[in-house]
Amino acid sequence: MRNHTLLRLALMAVALSSCSGVKTRSDYTEGTDFSIYKTYAWLPQHPTPDISEIVIRRIQSAVDGELAKDGLELVPAADADLMVTQKSGVQEKVQVNDPYYSYDAYDVYEQGTLVIDLVDAKDKKLVWRGTGEMRIAEDVAMEEREERIQKVVSAVLGKYPPH
Numbered sequence: 001m002r003n004h005t006l007l008r009l010a011l012m013a014v015a016l017s018s019c020s021g022v023k024t025r026s027d028y029t030e031g032t033d034f035s036i037y038k039t040y041a042w043l044p045q046h047p048t049p050d051i052s053e054i055v056i057r058r059i060q061s062a063v064d065g066e067l068a069k070d071g072l073e074l075v076p077a078a079d080a081d082l083m084v085t086q087k088s089g090v091q092e093k094v095q096v097n098d099p100y101y102s103y104d105a106y107d108v109y110e111q112g113t114l115v116i117d118l119v120d121a122k123d124k125k126l127v128w129r130g131t132g133e134m135r136i137a138e139d140v141a142m143e144e145r146e147e148r149i150q151k152v153v154s155a156v157l158g159k160y161p162p163h
Contacts, residue, residue, distance in 0.1 A: 022152050026130040026159035034128075034161035039073045041080035041121070050090040058146055059086050062153035063116060070160065082127075083119040088112065090136060110136040114152050118160070130156035 028034075042060060047053045063084065064074055077083070095107040111133055118128040132152040137144070 021134075022155040023133045024131065024155045024159060026128065026156070026162065028128040028162045029125065032127045037072065037081045039075040039080050040067060040082040040084050040118070041075055041077040043083050043085040043119075045086065048089065051088045055088070055149070056086070058149045059088060059114065059153065062150045063157065066153055066157040070157070080121045083121050085117045085119070087115040112136045112152070114156060116156055128160055128162070130159055132156040
């Protein structure tokens with residue numbers, strides 16, 4: 001019985017830690033020499049009902065900072081090696097809770113998803129995609145929203161360039 005309780009506690013700890021972090025994935029075109037990419041430009045971005053122009057600018061600013069850390073320079077589109085685009089959205093999710101540990105049978109929340117695509121500017125082919133998902137906290141101050149965007153962007157671009 002003691003082992004069963006320890007297992008439940010361990011699983012609960014993993015579940016709680018995954019809720020507070022960013023879940024990331026990335027994929028890339030095999031055989032791509034990422035060292036040739038030195039410059040980038042943004043493809044036009046358009047607001048959606050879920051994501052405002054303000055949020056798009058915050059995401060772009062965070063991406064610019066992370067790509068600069070990787071040695072990439074923002075240039076006009078005609079001079080770019082890579083074209084960058086981002087897609088983001090919000091989806092309602094339901095988490096079913098273990099009645100042994102929670103009074104509520106389920107929890108409804110919003111999850112934000114950010115997809116960052118890097119496209120080779122010459123051949124117009126996708127060479128790298130990073131995705132991040134994070135639970136969205138309601139009613140947070142502007143500074144915390146910016147910190148959360150930075151956290152997601154850093155986590156996603158932490159997988160670029162692929163090793």
